[in-house]
Amino acid sequence: MIFYLTAIANGFLNTFNRMTNVKAKQCLGTTNGTLINYVEATIIAFVLIFLTGNGAELKWAHVKEVPLLFYLGALCGLVAMIFLVIGTPKAGAMLSSVLMLIGQLSTSIVLDYIFFEEFSMIRVAGIFLIIVGIAWRDKLKEKSA
Incomplete structure (x- = not known):
């Protein structure tokens, strides 16, 4: 049951995120609207890492051991965000x-x-x-x- 609730929450958050980013694009432009999302997410991720005490993931030895395939998630997320801020206002x-x-x-x-x-x-x-x-x-x- 908890998985269903988290999936529903994810849907709500994704839709809210989409509309917030569309507004950011309208105010700041496509590139800056997308960039602000990723800068914000990076800052939040660093705060969470330091609050949980898991800073070892930031060491270069760990970063270079992560398979390149896993870094594609960020690339796919960036392209998806650009598509989102361009397409949502039209559709x-x-x-x-x-x-x-x-x-x-x-x-x-x-x-x-x-x-x-x-x-x-x-x-x-x-x-x-x-x-x-x-x-x-x-x-x-x-x-x-």
């Missing part, structure tokens, strides 16, 4: 959330197959239903306009 918060969900679900299907050799057509059908729902919404919106 709106709701549609961009749903489209992001489609991307996340599709990627999770691929990664589940790669890492766990699990595949489910029911999951693919679920993504398809979400896409049909978006198309239906857009069609109804066009008719009412």
